[in-house]
Amino acid sequence: MHASHTQAHSGLAHYLAVKKTIDDRALNARIWRAFAGLVGELDRPHIFEPGCGIGTMLERLIENKVIASAEYVGMDLNADNIDLARKRIAEWGARRGYSVRTAGPTVLIEGSGVAVEGKFLHGDVLMERAAGFVTDVLLAHAFLDLVDIPAALNRLMPRLRPGGIFYFTLVFDGLTILEPEVDPELDAEIMRLYHDSMDERTVAGQPSGDSRAGRHMFRHLQEIGAELLESGSSDWVVFPRQRAYADGEFEFLEHILLSIESALSDSAQLDPQALTRWISQRRLQLEHGELTYIAHQMDFLGKASTPRSAQSG
């Protein structure tokens, strides 16, 4: 593997690892409880998670006793994420005293009432054939705002059995706040261009990303006839206490500043020196324990529509 590739991945993997506890705090607790209640009614559910990253959602589901007996499949476009997800979940299980067995992409986690078969697969969820398998639960965590949502829903929702549960979390929705101000006009301009860069993103020539994905989800879900049960905010709110950040938050904010910088480094609309100065000032605020970051995100819980014939029995 190329050294710079490894470095780039270790940066991404590190970001996803430190993001876990920040996401734990951000997830909308009311909707999480409703989701856990619905999943709790299912007997050994099959769960599918596109864009699973390094597998932190599976850990979260077991840690919080949302699942005890389940079959989980996570899929990610990034092969290094998938390798790490397999290793991470095995180490995570062993640390907690579960019996862990691995065979290829499959990791079996058993003991103390838990019997979970996890499978981490490398693949593009937008290219996979929808007819592959049918699932009871479809998850998408910090994922849908990165893709063309109607195309993704068309590809993913047919995998969900009628009446199956979807739980789409941390869908970004158009607001990034950094406090305190550096320069009100420049702050606003940088945020505008940063959000524009999300809207202008393309993957393989296709539009891919929406800076207002959260508010647009209502329409997208309605268009496919999905039954939306709950929605609410799951904002990231990261702030220093007595000028110190909680575990992982400093590193998380470093990643956020880096992603703003890389999104705008080629912008024709921004003076590169102004961006460099602005980023340096933000890094100083971070080092001094002054920087607060808020990103508005939303969670969605619902069910796949049941065909009329099945409803009437």
Ligand SMILES: C[S@@+](CC[C@H](N)C(=O)[O-])C[C@H]1O[C@@H](n2cnc3c(N)ncnc32)[C@H](O)[C@@H]1O
């Ligand atoms: C922001 S990360 C979130 C990862 C994970 N859900 C988490 O929150 O830790 C988005 C993930 O989606 C993956 N991804 C993007 N497009 C994808 C696609 N078409 N198919 C599968 N995975 C994809 C990326 O590789 C990345 O791991």
